[in-house]
Amino acid sequence: MSKELIIDSRTTEVEIALLEEKQLVELHKEKNNNSHQVGDIYLGKIKKIMPGLNAAFVDVGFEKDAFLHYFDLGPQLNSLLKYIKLGQAGDTHFSMDNFELEPDIEKSGKISNVFKSNQNILIQIAKEPISTKGPRVSSEISFAGRYIVLVPFSNRVSVSQKIKNPDERNRLKRLIQSIRPKNFGVIIRTVAENKNVAELDADLRNLVNKWNIIHQKLLTAKSPEKLISELDRTSAILRDLLSKDFNSITVNDTQLADEIKTYISTIYPDKVDIVKLHKSKVPIFEHAGIEKQIKSSFGKIVSIKSGVYLIIEHTEAMHVIDVNSGHRLNTEKSQEANALEVNMEAASEIARQLRLRDMGGIIVIDFIDMHEAINRRKLFQRLQEEMDKDLAKHTILPPSKFGLVQITRQRVRPELSYEVLEKCPACDGSGKIKPSILFLDEIENNIRYLINEQNENSLVLSTNPYIYSFLTKGFYSLQVKWFLKYKKWIKVKSVSTYHFLEYHFFNKNNEEIKL
DSSP states (O other): OOEEEEEEEOSSEEEEEEEETTEEEEEEEEETTOOSOTTOEEEEEEEEEETTTTEEEEEOSSSSOEEEEGGGSOTTHHHHHHHHHHHHTTOTTOOSTTOOOOOOOOTTOOGGGTOOTTOEEEEEEEEOOBTTBOOEEESSOOEEOSSEEEEETOOOEEEOTTOOOHHHHHHHHHHHHHHOOTTEEEEEOGGGTTOOHHHHHHHHHHHHHHHHHHHHHHTTOOSSEEEEOOOOHHHHHHHHHOOTTEEEEEESOHHHHHHHHHHHHHHOGGGGGGEEEOOOSSOHHHHTTHHHHHHHHSSSEEEOTTSOEEEEEEOSSOEEEEEEOTTOOOTTSOHHHHHHHHHHHHHHHHHHHHHHHTOOEEEEEEOOOOOOHHHHHHHHHHHHHHHTTOOSOEEEOOOOTTSEEEEEEOOOSOOOOOOOOOOOTTTTTTTSOOOGGGHHHHHHHHHHIIIIISOOSOEEEEEOHHHHHHHHOSTTOHHHHHHHHHSSOEEEEEOTTSOTTOEEEEOTTSOEEOO
16 A cells, blocks of 8 residues: 655645555644643642542643653652653762662552642653543653553563564563663554664664653752653654555655654654655645645535545534435445445545544444345444454444444544535625625735835735736736836745635745735
8 A cells, every 4th residue: 555645834834744555534733832732741739639630730831731640650659750860869879770760650549649739740741631521641651652562660570562472472582671761661563573683783772761851850850840842743644554565755845854854763764765855846745735635524424425424523521423425325236235335435434534633532333224234244244344444442343233333543632624515706705795806906906005004024914826917927916016116026825725806915934925
C-alpha cells in the first residue's frame, strides 16, 4: 500500500493530510501556538481535591484546570513525588542511578490520601482541552520513541502483542535488558521487530536525554511551568507511521522541509529522498486533490462511488451513522446478498471516516438488516480488519439483533470538522442581495485604503477563478490599470474554493488583512 503525506504550512497552523492509495484517510491540524498538546510534560500545582470524584484539578497554566483522576496516577506515584521533592529542594547530587524506588500506591486508594492542596506534581497531557473541558492529565510519565516507549520509575520490560514470533520477543527482551538504565522501564513497540542493537540503543539514549532535561529544569522550575514539549504533530506522525510503504512527503515550506529531512535522517535514512518541496503557485491541497476530497467527506451525507451513502450525525453524547443502499440494487441477487454487499462496502468507508474526522467516544452504526448469522460475522470481521489500520485505541462489539454495531474509540484531541456548505454567492448568506455592480468598486476602494492609508507595500488579492480571469486577462487589464494608478503591483490569486463574490487580501507574510 502506497502512502503519501501532504503538509500545508501556514503562518498560524500546519495542516497534515495522510493519503493511502491516493485516498485521504487522516487529516491533522496543529496550531503553531498550541501550548497544551498530548505528550507535553508540566510541573503543575494541585488546586482542588474532589474526594467524591476521587480526582484532583491541577493548574497547568491553561484557562481551565486540568483533570487528574486517581486511576491516572500510575503505581509509581510515591517514587515520582519523592523525586520531585528532591529536585525542588535543589539537591544536585541525586539521579536515577542512585535513586531508590518507593513502594507502589494502592490500586483502589483515595486521592485525598496522596495529595494536598498547593502541592507540586509532575504531569503529562493525556487529552487536549476539548469543548469547555480543560486538559486531562496523567502522572504516569512516558516518552514515546520510534522503537520503544520509556517509562521512568519502573524496571519492567514488555513487548508489543503484535510481535507474534516468540524467538523475536525473547531476543528483543534480552537486548533491552542489557542496555536499559536503572529505574527505567521499557515498552518495545511493533516497529522494533528485527531491529539491531545500535538502532534500539540510539532511540533509548534519545529518550533518556529527554528525562535528563526534565531533571535539570526541575531544580529551578516554578509551577505551573512546561518542562518539555512532545514532538510537533508532523514529527509525531512521521515517528509513528513512517514505513517502507511511504513513497512521498510533500511540503510547501522550505524550512519545514529541511527539518523533516533532518528528522527522517535520524530514524529512516533511506527515506530522506522522498521529501519534496511544493513549488507550484496552485495551493498544495488543491494541487493534490485534497481540497475536493475534504469537501466530499465532511458533510452530513457521505456518498460512496457505488451509490451507497452514509448519514453521519454528531451529538454531545455519541455519534450515529446510518447506512443506506441508495440506488445500489442487483436484481439477480437476493435481498440478503445485496444487504451484505452494501454493508461490507460501508464498513470500509466508516473506518476511514472515524480516522479522518478523528471521531471519539461512542459510535453507533445502523447497518442494513441481515438475517443470517454468518453474514453478520463477515461484516464484523471486515470492520475489525479495516479498524486495525487505526492507531487510536478502540473496541468493536458484534452486530446486535437490530443490526446495530457499537464502537468506542479513544479521543485525545478535539474532533475535526469542516464547513462544507458554501455561502450563496448572491446574498453571502444574509438573505439579502448586495448590488454586484458595485463589487469592483468595493475591491478598488479597499486597495486604495490599504495602499494609501495603511502603507501596505505588498498586496495579494485572492478571488474566485472567474473574477480572477476578469481582473487579469487582456493587454490592458484591471490589474494593469491598478498598477498605473497606484504605482504598486497588486498580485491576484485564483482560489477555486471561494464563492463567486468572495475575496480576501493578504500581506507579504501571507497573513490575511482584516478589513
